[in-house]
Amino acid sequence: MKFKMQDKQNQLIERITDKHLVIGVDIAQHFHVARAVNYRGIVVGEPITFENNEGGFSTLLNWIHEIKRIHRLEAATVGMEPTGHYWINLSKWLMKQDIEVVTVNPHLVKRNKENRDNTQSKSDRKDALVIADMVKNGYYAFVRNTSESFEQLRVLMSNRDVIVKRLVSSINQLNRWVDIVFPELRQVFKDITAKGAIATLRLFPLPMELRSMTPEQIVMGWRSVMKRQPGMKKAELLVHVARKSVVTRQALGAYRFHLEQLLEEYDLAVQQMDRVEQAVKEVLDSIPFARKLLMIKGISEISLAGILGEAGDLSGFSHGNSLLRHAGLHLVEASSGKWKGQTVISKRGRSRLRRFLYLATMSLVMNNPEFKAIHAHNVKVKKMKKMKSIMKLIGKLARIFVGIARKNEVYYAHKVQPIKDIAA
Structure with a gap:
């Protein structure tokens, strides 16, 4: 596929020939529904409802082959x-059966409901x-x-x-x-999540307990x-503020029980976070170009x-730019006659990919240093708004990432922005 959108759309339409059977599948949890049309959009065959299991998938496949045989069609494309x-x-099962599977935008399906x-x-x-019609039209x-x-x-x-989300929730409840x-x-x-604060909440969370303790006893508890604990000054301050505390004395047993459960949730989330991040690092080590991307200063393993x-x-x-479109970061404009609307990003793509970019x-x-210099140049010299500069830099980052992955080369800082451009 060529990158330019005017060429890409034409190529998507041209791929659907008079020998194609186009199937649209409405997806649900237990039962799917399929309809079929030819390349002109004429309905062929009867609708079929099939289960979301291997038996239902086989029923769909037999239905596709039967319609192809009756109408003398050679290829099938399934959209969903x-x-x-x-x-x-369903998509993975069909691809294993050498059936081409494509997807359509749910937002466009809703907009095209009245076409028929x-x-x-x-x-x-x-x-x-509607899904079958959209596939036939190249959408x-x-x-x-x-x-x-x-x-x-x-x-x-x-x-x-x-x-x-669970970790943030447990921290918020601890703060409460x-x-x-x-x-x-x-x-x-x-910071309540500091090691010293968490240790204090585990050992002596109630001010009434601290009032009768000495700083030396608190340090021994830490x-x-x-392994590395706060010093004597922190312990003395802790005793001092505990003796001046004016909190309630009621239901202290229930509050202690509640804190124990909150700390258990916090510990579990922290342990799971460490495990999943360790697993992520191991997977990244198996991707050839990942090490080259991590050589860019400022790129973390998680991002x-x-x-x-x-x-x-x-x-x-x-x-x-293909990566930007996949993320929904490509630009769209609404204009009519003399009126020209504001150019904005489409947000028609993967929201999580947008967030990490x-x-x-x-x-x-x-x-x-390179990105910092470009951003400063955009804001101070070109008088861009800061967010507009960030959006332009996201595009530059996408091109760098795709270029390194395709060419399997390392990151060269001098290629990011010519020095004369920054100094201009």
Whole structure:
């Protein structure tokens, strides 16, 4: 496929010939519905409903072969919405049977519902027909085959997102507990998740307990659970603020029980985070060009894993702009006559990929000399808004990543931006 969109759309339409059977599948949890049309959009065959299991998939395959035989067609293309995770097994099973599988944008399916009957009606059969029409008209995208390593990264990073949410939730609840039971603890430890603060919450969380203790006893307690512990000054301050604490004395047993459970949740999330990040590092070591990408100052293993997990093998992209389109970071404009609308990013792509590209670029702007210089030049000399400069740098990062992956070369700082351009 050529990169230019005007050429790409024509090529997608031209691929559907008069020898093609186009099938649209409406995806659901238990039962899918399929409809078929020819290259002109004429409905062929009867609708079929089949189960989301191997028996149902075989029924669909036999139905496809029968329609191809009756209408003397040679090829079949199956289109479907990437709805949740219910479409994955069907798509992989069909590809193993040498059936071409493509996806359509759910947003466009909703917009094209009235093309057939000029009504707002909705049903599974109609949705399947709308999908078939969209594929026939070239509004589809190919399913990118990912190798084992990239599939592992996608699953691991998705799992990491879940763990991050749980970890943030447990930290928020710990902060709430401290605000209610021992708010003066923040005078000693600004960060409640610091090792000293967590050790204090484990050993003597209630101010009433600390009032009767000496600083030496507190330091001994810290030494029992920490290799490097806060000093005597911290212990003295802790005793001082505990004696002045004005918190409630009611339900202290329940509060202690609640804290124990919160610390268990926090410990579990931290352990799981360490395990998943270690697994991510091991997978990255198996990807040949990953080490070259990590040589770029400012690129972390987690941000790279997020990008590769969502985008797959970057060497499969023809250009960095293809990666931007995959992420929904390509520019769109709305204009009519003399009126010209604002140019914005489309956001029609993988939201998680957009997030990791943005975070990686922000890290480069803060830590990478080349990107920092370009950003400063954009803002101070070209008078760009900071966010516009960041968006341009995301495009540059995408082109660098795809170029390194395709050519298998290392990162050269002098190629990022000519020195004369920065100094201009």
